[in-house]
Amino acid sequence: MGKVRVRPDTGRLLLDFSYQGARFREHTALHDSAQNRKKVQTLLDKVEARIKLGEFNYSEFFPGSKNIQKFLEVDPNRANTSQTQLVRVQNSYIPARSSTRAPLFEIFARQWQTEKKIEWRASHARNIESVLSNSLIKFFGKRVLSDITKAEILEFRSKLASKPGRGGKEQIAAKTINTHMALLKGILEEASDRYSFENPYKNIKPLKLQRSHVEPFSLIEVNRIIESVREDYRNYYAVRFYSGMRTGEIDGLRWEFVDFKRGLIAIRETLVQGQTEYTKTDGSQRDIPMLGPVKAALEAQYQATGKLSPYVFCNTEGKPLDHNNITKRVWYPLLRHLGLKMRRPYQTRHTAATLLLASGENPEWVARFLGHASTEMLFKVYSRYIPNLTRQDGSAFEQMLGVQDERHAAQ
Known part of the structure; x- marks a missing residue:
């Protein structure tokens, strides 16, 4: 009987089942969660039902899989007739690991920018363009998205932090660094979802920001x-x-x-x-x-x-x-x-x-x-x-004690 398992290195779900004595494992792009387990289990149940009925066609369920050749060797009577790229399971689709190679960072970043631009204000769109052209694409532009590593991301952040800031400051502001990193994170998250590779942007926390320094005039x-x-x-x-x-x-x-x-x-x-x-x-x-x-x-x-x-x-x-x-x-x-x-x-x-x-x-x-x-x-x-009426700093208490001391002195 087949099982739904989790790949330890990626945390993604996979199907593990047997067909005519041969073991097959198919990876999905879904992370381990109760909802995703239910989807994959539904798919596995359907696969095993077709196997029992003698109607199982591997390419119909897992198009583009490397296991299709293995399946045909086990059962050469089954023809590869399906060209479908998605598996339908109870009105939802489970994406299989795509065999399409992820594009270069620059190509996808520009595509992502074009798709998202409609959501942005004009000033925000200009800021995005500046960060992409002057920072992210210069560093990651010629890298294949799926080849980018966490180490490279941290290297990028370190180099960014070493640049001088505005107004003669020795270092670029943490807020600016976080802006660059948030943009990079968004691009990688979308790319990893589309091309089913492990997102390298994991467990990288934003830099802590200093409190705004207020220097009002009297x-x-x-x-x-x-x-x-x-x-x-x-x-x-x-x-x-x-x-x-x-x-x-x-x-x-x-x-x-x-x-x-x-x-x-x-x-x-x-x-x-x-x-x-x-x-x-x-x-x-x-x-x-x-x-x-x-x-x-x-x-x-x-x-x-x-x-x-x-x-x-x-x-x-x-x-x-x-x-x-x-x-x-x-x-x-x-x-x-x-x-x-x-x-x-x-x-x-x-x-x-x-x-x-x-x-x-x-x-x-x-x-x-x-x-x-x-x-x-x-x-x-x-x-x-904010006056003592709306904040707690002990002044109201001291003022009350002061009033009592004045009354005692008057007596």
Whole structure:
């Protein structure tokens, strides 16, 4: 009687049965699981039923198998009549080990990219293209997919980690490395499934990421910056500091999404490499109130650019601002002039978050204001800025003891 077994080196299921005294073993592309065992057992039962009826045709069940010749030697009366490439079992298909050789990494990676591109935003598609062309294909491009080993994958990661990072950093960021590795993993997973080879990307964990370093400005520093910046950028930085918008959101903001009557800004688009597209996530789609000086800044800005461009903040040609240019020409020179620590413009968003939390605003409301799906990231990044009312650090207890000590002293 035949059995369903597991190949120790791959963890994949195989059929082990006998026909006219000869032993046959057929490997599948299915990993060991209860559901897959049930599928393979169903197939084995059907094979043995056909054997008992004297109707078993090997090529009908296992097309392309190396065992077909062995079967014909055992029973030469059986002709190889089936050209089917899949075995149907109770309305599901069990893929046999493909005899088709896997293609080169570059060929399949480009095919995979073409198939997946419809799922991606334009900016994400550009990032994928950059990682493929400048990293993965350069290293793995001429390798046959099924020949790639785990050792090669780890070698690739080590070489990637040895490259210098952005902004003069000695090493490329762990987040960037994880992005490259995740793309490689996705390609290999799909290829191994299609061509039925053992996926070498196993037990390789993502690198641990350092916590985001938040360096918000104080309210005094914010006021100094807004008062000292060039007049033509004063409204821009006032809105940045008090709206908490991401760089792409404020640079891509158009007048049609500014509602002065209701005092709301509708975040619907983001600017990426000069092109407006859908926001970072669905959660980023939001309506935010014009807090503090934001409404006055936008009203003043409308007088300057309202009839010049569809974009709220634009250059003299009416085109959206180039944030890299502004950062180098306006932002960093201003910080140096004021004697403030050099910080990226994104800290304006962190500043808005910390000022809102420190003032006692509800964290859930702040999360929605910033475009976060939940408060999880808010507490993770800004926990030390959340007042004692919403966090536990012992200060409330000490304050209570202080009050009691004052009462005892008064008595």
